[in-house]
Structure formats: structure tokens, C-alpha cells
Amino acid sequence: MKDSKETNSKKNTLNLPGLTMLGLGGAIGSGIFVASGIAINQAGPSIILSFVIGGIISTLIMFMLAEMSVVEPTTGSFSVYAGEYLGPAMGFISGWMYWVAGILTLATEMVAAALIVRFWLPSWSIWMISLIIAVLIICISLLDVRSLARVEEILSLIKVGILVVVIIMGVVLFIGLWPGLKSPGISNYFNHEGFFPHGLSGFFSSLLLVVYTYAGEQVIGPAAGETQDPVKTVPEAVKIINVALIVLYLGSITTLVGILPWNRVPLNGSGFVPLFGQLGLISISSIMNAVILSAILSAMNSNMYGVPRMLKSLAERHDAPAFLNKEDKRGVPVSAVMLSSAFLLCVVGISYLLPQQILVYIASSAGVALITNWLIIAATHYRFRRRMNGKTIIAAVLLLVVLSTSAMNGNQLVGLMVGIIILMLLACLYFLSARQQHFALRKK
Template sequence: MKTQTSTGSPTALHRSLTTRQLTMIALGGVIGAGLFVGSGKAIGSVGPGVVLVYLGAGGVIILVMRMLAELAVASPETGSFAAYATRELGPWAGLAVGWLYAYHWCVVVAFEAIAGAAIAVREAPWAPSWVAALVFMALLTGVNLTRVRSFGRFEFWFALIKVTAIVVFIALGALALLGALPGVRPPGLANLTGLGGLFPRGPAPILTALLVVFFSYFGTEVVTLAAGEAQDPAHAVRRAMRSVAWRVLVFYGGSILIVVTLLPWNATQVTASPYTAVLAHLGIPGAAVVMDLIVLTAVLSCLNSGIYSSSRMLYAMSRLGEAPAALSLTTRSGVPVLAVLAASAAGFLAVVANYFLPTAIVFSFLLDSSAAVAVVVYLCIAATQIAGRRRRDREGARLTVRMWGFPYLSCFVVGALITVIGAMAWTPASRQPLALTLVVTTIAVTTGAVWQHRRPRGRHWRVRPPRPVRPLERAEGGE
């Protein structure tokens, strides 16, 4: 059954997500396995000063999210920044960033399936890792094939578990630092000022750590993709973006500060699993098992979000003629079923690869092949916001959400992201991920340019016309 948007135009996607669910989806996107697991690598390479790296990168992410909020509140729709890039920069940009983003999340789906399987095998060593990955993929693909409300509910509870875990972790850590936790001696500032200071390995490792940090933050933009299925999209996006800003600083900066203050940054336990090491230090019974369950929740949450994000981007691009038409087919419950299956395919391929190859090989390859895509996507969002804001200012349009300090902070974000890319090229450890990203980006941009050149003038603005298909319905109308 078709629903009606607030403007009265028909849509194949159902507006079922509540403001509360959208807010938790945004928070869930902030807290992922990259924080619980990847932070150990960053701490080991940088030292205690990694807190400043997380805060600095977090500040840039907050600015990017503010830029995206300006675009999304003015025009909330599925596909969000890819559609905005098409409008403001040209069809080549929308197609390129849309496919890059979908590619990234497809890789993340595979990455998280393998990561989740590795955790499950630690707790149940009798189970083959590929079987665990297959179970996770089948379960969450099934969730995404039902109503979007099911995705919202699952992601709400996933996010709630992660948020609660981080809040409890910070609270316990703060008590330990203040000497208020029985049996734990407060270390003072010894772990921050000793052992070589804040940056014992010098500035070079900071550039390598930035890759891990940006990968950890990626996912906050999911809320704008979900706006097209929200009951009150403009209000929900505005509220979700506000909540993300300060929580990025508290959750990441606060929890990492707890880790490097309580324990030596170069301890083997910290680099392997920093949060588990802290819980064990605080005397929490079964710390490793507790942390494994929390990380597994984070992994499944990212897996769930990855399938959703990639499928909605493919759906939106299909409606604009930038992806195969079949991907814009939806069920009567408003689910782009073929787009969901396409997004899930990478995860199932990873299951097959995991059966024939050791987990570590697959895990490392997937991480390297997608790590720098986040920086490219953020750069495109920034360029789109600058172009869109200038156009709206010329037209005299009124915006309910505006980027702070425009155009200075917007240009600062662009400069910061370009600096990160340049630093990656200068750092040997990050050259391979950057090279893989540039290859994928070049292919996407070239394809977009060729597509724009060959497409009849003006056609890129049109959404595919309605054409009911049973038992599926083709997406129609605007969001």
C-alpha cells in the first residue's frame, strides 16, 4: 500500500521511523566497533596524545555533520548527500559519491560480518567462523527485508546497549581516577606525563592514526539517509544532529581519556583491547566476556546500519537513473528488497571468502580497501554545502539550520580533509589504503563524468516515472 508524504506526493518508502529512533540511529552510528577495537591500534601508535587526535578529528566531524544538517533539514530525502551533490555540483558528483558511499558500506557489511564471527568464535570455539558470519548475515538481512520499523527497533536497542555501556564505562573510570572505587589505586597523571609524554613516538604516527579515527566516526551521516522514512524528517534530523555533536566529544574523548589515564599506553593489553583491559583493571568479573558481548552488539549494529545505508543509497540513485532500475523496486511494506539484497551480497561473499581464507587476511584486506573512502565522502559533503549555501544566499532563501561561521569554517573543513589525504600520501603505512581509495574514486568520478556527458540534457533531474509492479511496486514521486 502506498503512503503519502507530508506534501501529498506518493512514495514507495513508508515514513515509519520516530524521532526517538532516528536520534538513537545517529548515536549508534557514532559508537561502533572502531571505538571498542580500533582505538587500541591508535593508542599503541600515538600514545596518550591520541585523546587530542580523537577530539580534533571529532571536531571536524561535528562541522561536517552541521553542514550536512543544513542540507538535510532544507530538503530531507532518501539518498541525502548524493542527491544534494547532483543538484549543486552536477550529476557526475552525485553518481560518484553515491556509488562510493554504497561501496564503502558494502565493504563494511562484509568487514563487520567477519569481525562478529571472530568474536563469536572466541566465546564458542566449537563453531566455525564462517557459520557465525553466515548466521549474522542471514539474520540482519532478514531484518532489513521486513518493514523499516523493524530496522528502527533493532537499531534503537543496539544503540541503547552501546550508549549505556559507554556511560557506565566512563562513570566507573571517573570513580577510579578520583580514588572512589574500592581496591583501585588512582594513578594520577603518571600515565599521561610519563613514558615519553603525550606523543612518545613523535608526530608521524598521528597521521596513521587519523585513518583509524575517521573510520571510527563514519556512520553519523546515516540519520540523513533515514530522513526519507522518518515521520517528521526535518525535526528529527535537526534533533539527531544536535545530540551527535556533544556526544562525539564525550563518548570518544571521555572514554579514551579514561583508558590512557588509568593504564600505560604501551601495555600489551591496552593495544589489544583497551576497554577490556580497563574493565579487568577495575576488577569487573568476566571483563573479557562482558566486553566481547558489547563489541558484538556494536558489530551487529554496524552490520545492520551498513545494509540499510547501502540499500537506501542504491534505491535513491536508481530513482534518479544513476543505478539499475530494478533497485528502485519496493515491496508493499515499503522495502527496496532488491537494493537490500544487493547491499547484503558483499557480506555473503565475505562469508565464502572466510571459508577458504584465514580470517585475518580477509579482515585486513577489507579494512584497507575502504578506510579512506570516508574522507572523500566528507570532502564531497563539504563542497556540496558550500555550493548549495551560495546558491541559496543568491536566491534569498531562509534556512532553519545554518552552518556555523560560513564560509570560513566550511573552507576550514575542506582544508582539513585535504590535509588528511596529503598526510596519508606522505605516510608509508597509509599509502596502500589511500591508493586503493583513489583507484575506486577515479573509477567512480570517470563513470559519473561519462554518464553526465552521454545523458540527454536535463534528464538527471527527473525521478523515474511510476510504474506499479506486482508483487513489488516501483518507487515513484519525490520524498
């Protein structure tokens, strides 16, 4: 395998805290703070079960990825492994699907951040704010990995801290110690049309967006190639990240729908802002919005680290144009960053055309692309182990269930169709171009 197994100590600069914060930073963003409002309105209080299922799926997939990363740490990660164990076509599709999902995820974060900024600038258009945010993130992504990791550590600590605060406030209120307020008990979980207000169809419809909230932790795959002692660091980081995400997500969502009736959670905005209002903390709405904005920017920062590096890895394996393999003396893949940025800016135009539907359309499309990639990781892990195991079966079945349920919701159906079209286009692209390139290289 000739994908870059970086041995240059200058590149291997991510330690355990840096890798952990990068993974948490990639996951905790618009999915939990903004897009979760859409899922809550679909599932009601049963959103808690959706987050349990999402946590199980992400944990299984990330442990599979960690197991393979220990054997061969590389910035190509799951794309390299898919190429080795499933064939070059799957390696090509996996890498490009991750890149597409990453761009869509970045676009979702960008639009979500724009919606938050409109709290202060209501007269500004979404596309204009999105453009400013995109330029800011592009500038940060041109930093070297050590500087980028430092920025991410600070931003990640802020958003982890706010979710911890939400959970603590929930505990204080539920045990009846919040000044001036009576504990709601379990009433909000059952009083507003029940635990499943929209039936099982509403619950299943929420799964795609919930799984999407866990998506960004996949960045630890491409980051493995720039990590100190990856054999030890990657598995440890995966354990910490998954435990932290499950505790933070379940704790904060259980608190949110337990204190704030699910039908009062906004569709376009963060449910955590009215939650603070419910607790009598209306005066800190601006502070809360600022914290949520920093959380979303942190997720964009993490994803903008992983997406160009996957593109560079594809170029190294002749699955992308050769110029994308170039990097500067600091190890930053500048060409890959700029091309990824160009496609991100294209979404600014889409947000101009579809300002209202843009968030759910892009988030569901990213979710479908993500699940497709996770299915490839599960299949790769099966070939890697060369025997079927319960971990692979459970993950694959749950992912297929989530993927099929996206057809139950009109907006998510758009995302499903987009994902299928992207998959077909990538398959055609491989057989029309990259396949010939691989054959030519073999003859040499």
C-alpha cells in the first residue's frame, strides 16, 4: 500500500488530546445544536431512543475504523482500506463519497451558523452571512495541523462545556432545586400527544438526522496519519470520543425535551436558546447564541481539516487529479483545500435560491452519503477480519434501516435521491477514468 504512511515527525503532531478534541469538534456542531430541532419535531420525546440507536451505530463503526487504523494509520483511512480489501472501485467511491459528504456537512454547518448569526442581524440574508463564514473557515483551514489543533481544542472545550452545563441544569431542575421553578417530572415526555406523537413513522423519520449528528467524528480516520503513536492513540481517542458523545447527546437531549415541550422546539434555530428562556435565563440568550455559533464553527474547522486530506490521499492513489497531491512546507494540502473551498462556496448560491429548505435538504443529503460510507466501512471490516462478526452484522442492519427510513419524509427523500445520484455518478466516473488509470499503472 503506497498511500502516505507519514513517517515525517513534522507531520505526526496530533497527540491524544488533540485527536480527541478534533473528533469531538467534528461531531458536535449543527447536528445537535440546530438540525436536532427538525428531528425532535418529527419524533417528539422518542428522539431519546433515536439518539441511543445513533450512538450504537457510530460506536460500532468507529471501533471498526480504529481497529483498521491501528494496522495501517494513513490519511486515506477507510478509503485506502476499502481499496485494499474490497477492490479499487470501492476505495475510489469511499474516498469521494467522504469528500462529498464532508462538503455537504460543511455546507450544513455554514447555513446553521448563518441562522444563528441572524439572531443579531435579522435583516441580513442567509447567503451573505454564509459567504462570510465560509471565507473565515477557509482561512483557518490553511493553518498548519498543530495550529489548527490548538484552535480546535479551545472551540471544542467551549461546546463540550455548554452541553455539560445543560445537563447539570436539567438535573438541578428535575430534582426540584431550581430557584422559582417546579420540577416538570416526566410530564413533558408523555403529556403532549405521548412519547411517540407522530407514531413510529415519525420516530423512524428522525433517525437519519440523528445519525448525522454523530458524523463528524469520522475525521479521526484521515487524522490517524498525522497522529503521534497512532497504534495507541487512535483506539484511546475513539473510546473517549464515543463515551463523551453518548453522554453529552443523551444527557442534553433528554434535558431539552424533558423541560421544553417538544412542540415548542424551533425548526430553524437552536432549541437550547428557548430552553434557557424556560429556565428564566432569557437575558443570556445572546451569550447562548454566541456559544452555539462557536460550536458550529468548531465543527466546520474539524471537517475542513479532514475533507482536503482525503482529497490529497485520493490524488496520491491516482483517484483524483495529480495537482491535488501538492502541499506546502508546513504539510498543508493547499490545492485540496482550495478546491474543497470552491465547492463549499457553490453552496452559498444554493442557499440564495432555497433559503428556507436548504438546511434539511443538505443535512439529509449529507446523512445519506455518510451512511453509504459507513456501510462500506462495515463491509471493509468484514473482509479485514475475514470472518463475519456480530459487530459488523448489527452495524450493517441498523444502517440499512436508517437509510430505508429516509424515504418516509418528503424532505429527506430529496436527500436520499441526491445520495443515490451521487453514488451512481461516482461509479460511472470510476469506470470511465480512474479504472483505466489503475490498469495503466499495473502494466508499468
